[in-house]
Amino acid sequence: VKQEQEEPEDQQIKVEEEEVYCSQGEEQVELKQQTDTCMVVPVDEQTSQTESEPNRNQVIFQEAAEAENQNQKRRKPFSCITCGKRFAFRSPFEAHMGTHMSEKPFSYVNYGKCFSQKEVLTNHMRCHKSEKPFSCVTCGKSFRLKHLLTQHIRIHTGQKPFSCVNCGKGFRLKRLLTQHMRIHTGEKPFSCGNCRKCFSQKTNLTQHMRIHTGEKPFSCVNCGKRFSLKPNLTRHMMIHTGEKPFSCVTCGKGFSVKPNLTQHMMIHTGEKPFSCVNCGKSFCRKHHLTQHMMIHRGEKL
DSSP states (O other): OOOOOOOOOSSSEEEOOOOEOOOOOOTEEEEEEEEOOOEOOOOHHHHHHOOOOOOOOHHHHHHHHHHHHHHHOOOOOOOOTTOOOSSSSSHHHHHHGGSSSSOOOOEETTTTTEESSHHHHHHHHHHHHHHOOOOOOTTOESSSHHHHHHHHHHHOOOOOEETTTOOOOEEHHHHHHHHHHHHHHOOEEOOOTTTTTEESSSHHHHHHHHHHHHHOOOETTTTTOEEESHHHHHHHHHHHHHOOOEEOTTOOOEEESSHHHHHHHHHHHOOEEEOOOOTTEEEHHHHHHHHHHHHHHHOOO
16 A cells, blocks of 8 residues: 655654543543644754844843843932933932023022022032031041032942942942943943044043143152153152152062062062073063163164
8 A cells, every 4th residue: 555655844743642541439531641743943944043142241231231220210210301310319309300490590699600409509609618518427538518428438338339230349439330331341432532542431531642732730849750640650759758668578678669579579589581582591671681682683782
């Protein structure tokens, strides 16, 4: 007997219903077991149907940003419909809404500057009077505004209420968390108008711009030498003060800057990380290698 066989488009493995009977007292109970139809698709078709996966880091950041957004909505339920700024309490929210109003009935008579809220005028007046009514009970430092004192107190308490959802690192200020998140996202929103180099933080761009402008705002009070970065001035001041905070644990010799201590330690360890590509001779300091290379080039030392 000739049997006709039909091949379906997709191979199917189907388990038919099985009737299972079990006896329960006088009655016979019919149980039906049924399994799902399983589709077996060729590998090449699976590959064509698989969509390309998005960048994993981008997905993680989007999920993190969404989670942070939801947390902020719970913490700050009052949202400004004009600028989107959120608040935890109604009173500062209502005060903020007044900033969008054109009416500014509170003015400073000496300068003519106007404000929409009396509290803002009061805070502004402290700038001219140098008034700082909010003081830290731990160190005595004073502040013009209460929220600045609140932020300062976290230095003493170690409180870090703003946490990164990616790595868990905590921060004292929200803006520090915002800056940190750019490490995970790779975002560099601040770019140099001269060379187009980009930076993740505005302060880094400000420092970079001094390369183009030649600006050196930090000057030594002893000799007048100027520097573009404050840490460079700090290191320079040690020349005048004789301060040498970095000491060798082996011989006790002190140094004003850490790189000098690092170079000195090579005397004790015998490390010579700078090698000549021509003869293989090694040196503990880079400038010694530079001088040595002049021998191969036939240059006079």
